[in-house]
Amino acid sequence: MDPIISVRDLVKTYASGFRALKGVSLEIRAGEIFALLGPNGAGKSTLINIVCGLVTPTAGQVCAGGHDIVRDYRAARALIGLVPQEITSDAFESVWLTVRFSRGLFGRPPDDAHLERVLRELSLWDKRDDRILTLSGGMKRRVMIAKALAHEPRILFLDEPTAGVDVELRREMWAMVRRLRSSGVTIILTTHYIEEAEEMADRVGIINHGDIVLVEDKQTLMRKLGRRQLTLQLQSPLPAIPPGLADRQLELSADGLQLVYTFDTQAETTGIASLLRQIRDQGIDFRDLQTSESSLEQIFVSLVGSSR
Amino acid sequence: MNIHGMRAIYLFELARWCRTLVQSVLSPVISTSLYFVVFGAAIGSRMTEIGGVPYGAFIVPGLIMLSVLTESVGNGSFGIYMPRYSGTIYEVLSAPLSPLEIVVGYVGAAATKSVILGLIMLATARLFVAFEIAHPLWMLAFLALTSMTFALFGFLLGVWATGWEKLQVVPILIITPLTFLGGTFYSIDMLPPVWQKVTLFNPVVYLISGFRWSFFGTADVSVAASLGMTLGFMAICLTVVWWVFRTGYRLKA
Numbered sequence A: 001m002d003p004i005i006s007v008r009d010l011v012k013t014y015a016s017g018f019r020a021l022k023g024v025s026l027e028i029r030a031g032e033i034f035a036l037l038g039p040n041g042a043g044k045s046t047l048i049n050i051v052c053g054l055v056t057p058t059a060g061q062v063c064a065g066g067h068d069i070v071r072d073y074r075a076a077r078a079l080i081g082l083v084p085q086e087i088t089s090d091a092f093e094s095v096w097l098t099v100r101f102s103r104g105l106f107g108r109p110p111d112d113a114h115l116e117r118v119l120r121e122l123s124l125w126d127k128r129d130d131r132i133l134t135l136s137g138g139m140k141r142r143v144m145i146a147k148a149l150a151h152e153p154r155i156l157f158l159d160e161p162t163a164g165v166d167v168e169l170r171r172e173m174w175a176m177v178r179r180l181r182s183s184g185v186t187i188i189l190t191t192h193y194i195e196e197a198e199e200m201a202d203r204v205g206i207i208n209h210g211d212i213v214l215v216e217d218k219q220t221l222m223r224k225l226g227r228r229q230l231t232l233q234l235q236s237p238l239p240a241i242p243p244g245l246a247d248r249q250l251e252l253s254a255d256g257l258q259l260v261y262t263f264d265t266q267a268e269t270t271g272i273a274s275l276l277r278q279i280r281d282q283g284i285d286f287r288d289l290q291t292s293e294s295s296l297e298q299i300f301v302s303l304v305g306s307s308r
Numbered sequence B: 001m002n003i004h005g006m007r008a009i010y011l012f013e014l015a016r017w018c019r020t021l022v023q024s025v026l027s028p029v030i031s032t033s034l035y036f037v038v039f040g041a042a043i044g045s046r047m048t049e050i051g052g053v054p055y056g057a058f059i060v061p062g063l064i065m066l067s068v069l070t071e072s073v074g075n076g077s078f079g080i081y082m083p084r085y086s087g088t089i090y091e092v093l094s095a096p097l098s099p100l101e102i103v104v105g106y107v108g109a110a111a112t113k114s115v116i117l118g119l120i121m122l123a124t125a126r127l128f129v130a131f132e133i134a135h136p137l138w139m140l141a142f143l144a145l146t147s148m149t150f151a152l153f154g155f156l157l158g159v160w161a162t163g164w165e166k167l168q169v170v171p172i173l174i175i176t177p178l179t180f181l182g183g184t185f186y187s188i189d190m191l192p193p194v195w196q197k198v199t200l201f202n203p204v205v206y207l208i209s210g211f212r213w214s215f216f217g218t219a220d221v222s223v224a225a226s227l228g229m230t231l232g233f234m235a236i237c238l239t240v241v242w243w244v245f246r247t248g249y250r251l252k253a
Ligand SMILES: Nc1ncnc2c1ncn2[C@@H]1O[C@H](COP(=O)(O)OP(=O)(O)O)[C@@H](O)[C@H]1O
Pocket: A014, A015, A016, A018, A020, A038, A039, A040, A041, A042, A043, A044, A045, A046, A047, B253
């Protein structure tokens, strides 16, 4: 199937001369939840804003639903809904008026029933006649989402949707994102909360310093890069790793009471059994042992660290 | 063409205006009344006729133009500056709208307000002085054209301005003097010869002259020149607007 969004060799040099994107290529599949993960300043918002028409690309090409976003901007933009990173609002307008405005802006005829559904889903229905300036920050964010959904977009961009959002809204938001996906909407979200990508995404793209470092199925990514660790709590401290264990990938904690063994989950054999035998042969006693799996967070840190 | 989109902007802008309707309607009515009390009754009674038109009636078109110009620039600039300032402009820029459609929405709304305002002032003025309108259709045409042109100018001002002060200062520094010196309260042949020449560089002279012609059938400069200047100024503004959207000047990074 053709990708719903394809980005090719996208470069953005801002007026200041700063290169925020250095030739990004990326394909988003129809109907997936794609998490764009990267530290602050990586270029996530720049990428999204180019696709949505807010930032002019310096070079490269972007297509949405097969339409070039520059040449065929009408068709491309009609498909897209955007919830930008910053909360902005027409403070003096009512919620109802602004969502109706948004729908019209995107060329759709009025459909109050649809708008009512959207507002109810975001728990905004009771506030529909309130002026936006009287709403709390979380409520304002909901209004932004309602505006983005007012024209029934096929593609939804959420730029750091949960930054500064309380737990309840976050949970509601994820429930909504899942519902949208099941109705066929493609969702691209940016975040620097790794748990979020881990919890929500079908695929993850990691961006750093204006380069895509990696794009992978979340599961594959976790498996491929996932490492496990076996930690042994020793009875008595070791001064150093004994020479007999030198060929093993072992680390000794500073206090000499913990021995950490790192192994690849992909490997044929983990080597745990033989290691434990060797340790016993060395006369080392341990009180306890545990294993842990590295999270996406560790993967992320190691990737972003190595691309610096 | 995105009709719904243009309509959305147009109606949104008018709705904002309607929320302050009392103030929007009352202030021109009061200011017009004040002008007529001061200039029409107090001073006008001591003035002779100008070109066969009583002074009280003579100043009507000029006064209306004065307000229409100021309002058009004000509304035009505020309409686009506000979303730029608050950040909500992102939505308009990400919508499937052509630059022309965006301009028609914002400038159309601003011009509509000005035309309504001009008509309210006309009706108010009629309460104070008697006058006939020789060419009503031309009167409406000049009113509409001027409103659109200066709303367009205001739009550019609103795109250019980087702060509220600039938004305020340009009308005060440029529009108001040009209007006062443009023949609101006098006919330009009342000026010394040198100033008659200088004043021809003031575009507002042509607007007021043309507008006055539509009332009384007499004009300082030819009607064709008035029309030509207005259209010319509009063409310049449109060209700059086109450039703004092509380069993304102050709208896109
Ligand atoms: N308008 C701009 N002019 C110059 N530099 C910018 C502009 N917008 C963003 N940048 C820079 O581009 C880089 C990427 O920014 P951004 O895309 O917002 O990152 P992210 O969303 O990943 O945090 C940052 O270093 C930022 O300072």
